[in-house]
Amino acid sequence: MSAQLQDDLNKQMAALGQRARAASQELIASTPDQRRVAIAAMAAEIRKDADAILAANAKDLAAAGDLGAAMRDRLVLDAKRIEAIAASLDEIAAMPDPLGEVMESWERPNGLTFQKVRVPLGVIGIIYESRPNVTADAGALCVKSGNAAVLRGGSESFHSSGALLAALRRGLASAGLPEDAIQSLPTTDRAAVGIMLGMVDDIDVIIPRGGKGLIARVSAESRIPVIKHLDGNCHTYVQSSADLAKARAVILNAKLRRTGVCGATESLLFDRAAVGSHALLILRDLLDAGCEVRADATLQALDTRIRPADEADWGTEYLDKIVSAKVVDGVDAAIAHVNLYGSHHTDAILTEDKAAAAAFTAKVDSAIVVVNASTQFADGGEFGFGAEIGISTGKLHARGPVGAQHLTSHKYVLTGDGTVRG
Amino acid sequence: MSAQLQDDLNKQMAALGQRARAASQELIASTPDQRRVAIAAMAAEIRKDADAILAANAKDLAAAGDLGAAMRDRLVLDAKRIEAIAASLDEIAAMPDPLGEVMESWERPNGLTFQKVRVPLGVIGIIYESRPNVTADAGALCVKSGNAAVLRGGSESFHSSGALLAALRRGLASAGLPEDAIQSLPTTDRAAVGIMLGMVDDIDVIIPRGGKGLIARVSAESRIPVIKHLDGNCHTYVQSSADLAKARAVILNAKLRRTGVCGATESLLFDRAAVGSHALLILRDLLDAGCEVRADATLQALDTRIRPADEADWGTEYLDKIVSAKVVDGVDAAIAHVNLYGSHHTDAILTEDKAAAAAFTAKVDSAIVVVNASTQFADGGEFGFGAEIGISTGKLHARGPVGAQHLTSHKYVLTGDGTVRG
Structure with missing residues (x-):
């Protein structure tokens, strides 16, 4: 010019x-x-x-x-x-x-x-x-x-x-x-x-x-x-006390309702005690619905269709029919994983244990923390804010869905x- | 290096x-x-x-x-x-x-x-x-x-x-x-x-x-x-209905309690109808207390000690025993002057007229707007916030005194x- x-x-x-x-x-x-x-x-x-x-x-x-x-x-x-x-x-x-x-x-x-x-x-x-x-x-x-x-x-x-x-x-x-x-x-x-x-x-x-x-x-x-709005690398953590039927419905919704939205779950965490009881059925639900699953060795052993995950998967926002999955040893390990690999957008715990829910909501450093519901509620309309101009992943001034207010x-x-x- | x-x-x-x-x-x-x-x-x-x-x-x-x-x-x-x-x-x-x-x-x-x-x-x-x-x-x-x-x-x-x-x-x-x-x-x-x-x-x-x-x-x-925190070029506007005794006490405090603080009044505005009734006594109070007054021609005529103000005075934060003073034609003119020359920090109206107070508080675009009180209340302690880390003159995230909350x-x-x- x-x-x-x-x-x-x-x-x-x-x-x-x-x-x-x-x-x-x-x-x-x-x-x-x-x-x-x-x-x-x-x-x-x-x-x-x-x-x-x-x-x-x-x-x-x-x-x-x-x-x-x-x-x-x-x-x-x-x-x-x-x-x-x-x-x-x-x-x-x-x-x-x-x-x-x-x-x-x-x-x-x-x-x-x-x-x-x-x-x-x-x-x-x-x-x-x-x-x-x-x-x-x-x-x-x-x-x-x-x-x-x-x-x-x-x-x-x-x-x-x-x-x-x-x-x-x-x-x-x-x-x-x-x-x-x-x-x-x-x-x-x-x-x-x-x-x-x-x-x-x-x-x-x-x-x-x-x-x-x-x-x-x-x-x-x-x-x-x-x-x-930065990345939406959202997690859903299945704590060992989670209600199985609710967990299956919520995870199908959280991952697959729409895969291209920022509130879609990209990574699943399972308590070691929930591998046989929860992970097996939940991961098969996803595989049967056409979702690729990339998991650690323990979870991979559950179904031959499951592929191995590598370190990069834990930090990836797929925005696609792909999910990563990992076993953790209890709520503190889940919180540490989410805070390390997540993008501080929206992360969920599925549990019937009030103490686990309280620890997760207190310590996960994300704009939106969800208990027993789908991460896909990360949306101004679902919050009741009406139209939104976006979702803020920063902490200054506005955090979460940004409406007129x-x-x-x-x-x-x-x-x-x-x-x-x- | x-x-x-x-x-x-x-x-x-x-x-x-x-x-x-x-x-x-x-x-x-x-x-x-x-x-x-x-x-x-x-x-x-x-x-x-x-x-x-x-x-x-x-x-x-x-x-x-x-x-x-x-x-x-x-x-x-x-x-x-x-x-x-x-x-x-x-x-x-x-x-x-x-x-x-x-x-x-x-x-x-x-x-x-x-x-x-x-x-x-x-x-x-x-x-x-x-x-x-x-x-x-x-x-x-x-x-x-x-x-x-x-x-x-x-x-x-x-x-x-x-x-x-x-x-x-x-x-x-x-x-x-x-x-x-x-x-x-x-x-x-x-x-x-x-x-x-x-x-x-x-x-x-x-x-x-x-x-x-x-x-x-x-x-x-x-x-x-x-x-x-940018400048604190704070105004006190004496509307024609202001109570004279209260106005005299508030302005002495607003200007002279401490002159080096950001909430000190730096500029006085008087309704034309308040020149004889209010401005004369208020400006003499200040002059008698050793404060220099720089004013427009109308106010200068009130006392030989008053000096002429120039354009730069309206925008100056003196942080000293100096005040500028100007006649305005009503509350809308006062609001326009404050929004044009002020620093959006703290500005006050002295009035017994509820409509004038409502217009001033609604339209003056400042972090702190004061009715019938001293601008020197611009302080986190006076707000009840406890210790403050400063006063924000920005609008994003924090505005006004910034305490722990x-x-x-x-x-x-x-x-x-x-x-x-x-």
Whole structure:
């Protein structure tokens, strides 16, 4: 890029940042009704503009040329998908408003009262890949939580996202909110992302949504704090007291309900006392369902279809019909294995022993710890959070599923009566 | 630094990071009693070792040579200050334990129960200047909240901090907690700080404590999220309905109780309707108490001692017996001024009008918003948080005074009865 072009881009990005900050200040003063009406209007605008959005999508598909089937499926829109995007916005509009909630309140001996009140974060930057629906979902979740959004979608979905963005902005304007509450970068040039990741004064947090490569690149380059999702190498540990029927049903669900989601179980741990009683039937269930099992020598002896696991298997997120399996000597060994090889995402214990469950939930250092249920509950909808912008595997600010209520901060409001400090 | 020395330092720092992470895993499994006993033992070790700590401090003072009086005051220890350090640890030990608290709990229609439980953050890096007491306070607050601490104190206090650290580590060991729960960098060389700020896998958050220069340097360089305190350009706005007697008392306190603290009022705003009724007496109170007043033309006309303010004054944190003062046309103009020139730290309104107070608290985008009280309440102790590690002016993770309870994250514990996802 020439110095002149770089200079122009710097200026465009600075202006975009200032518009985002100004819009976020207006959103702080907006009412729950305005935000609800705006998001419902976005849904209406998308329905009304379906033809134009489909035409834009056709342009993207033509420009992309020969995509793989998976990539094409992520990019393509049809009437049904456009309705699903609009319906998702209707749901976000109908969710309880997260702002203004008095999270805590107390009084001090000097009569001063304290309220901790939920407020927006400010400006949220979202960097994602080719799914155009993220444009609508992410924009609406930001507005729901009173934040301005700066979006950077994949270059493949440039026209589709642009058409959706235009509908979102008309929705904002119709409710009297600033159109600049949702903006996208002026160009798909990578240089713009570089500038965006350094805008520490005008963007408060960056959320990357996509594959590991994208998340690693954004994390390495960003000067702004990042809320991100790393691996989901999830474990289910069968403690010796586990109810066999429940364990068989839960593990089939945890591994095979959907294999490509981050909450899918990737590794099974069995107490040595549960090898004959539990592991044999559970592993055969999985093998019979077409799941490859890679296990240590003890478990391999249970069925000829079981393959040997090597050290790398314990740390692998397969996202496929493959599971690793290992024998451990009791709950402390299970906890140590999970904390060493896991990714601190979601890990489960199956047990009828309260002390074992208590030890596991206390000591496993994961965002989500599950007792006697499927790891596939790792999902904002299942938590009751409504739409989610992702699942955070970090511990700062947000951990676990991130819904509108987690895209917030707080302020303290102190009320006295001429109260002075001694 | 030679390549060989750099290589050695890299290895030392990597080992330190791994020890910190391992210690933090042990702290996750520690009990409230262990943490309480450890911090009380740290206090006892400091009292027992007072002579050695004073000798180390004498070494620091001798090495420092001709310090300024302020710098020397920050560095010097005596028997009384050592007792104050130990007493502060006793207070931290006696505070309620923040961990394990069930912050929220709910049940879903499928019978799955959810608990959001408070857990430690992990490893906290603290970078500070010459006050040796920060070594003890920061180390104890981290242990209280179940976190391992990596400390980097100023080079001037190297020996004093080292002697205090040795006492802290003996306290940890006596309670059966890992000594490496509190470590300091192996050298005061700046290169070690550079490495520390890039240890994204082994340090979860960096907290700089000190002057603006230190905080700016750390923020610019860190690859790890930073919880920091920027300026405290605090306002007190006198709305036309303010009670005069209360306003006079509050403003004297807000400006002059202590002028060097971040919660001191630096700028006064008066409604146009309050110039004759309030501003005249309030500004004379301040002038009579030896405070310099820099004001706009309208207020300057009230008293010949008042000097003219220029544009730079509205954005200045004096930390001195100086205040700026300006007339505004109503609460919306006051809010706009505070959001434009303020530092989003602590801002107050004095009013008997509930609607004005509501508008100010809703729209002023500051960590702490005060009604009818002194801005000098911006302090963790005054909030009832006990000892604080600082005041955050950021919105991510922690905002306002940061006590032990804010050095935490959460995990979700899901409990079912063989529950599978549909």
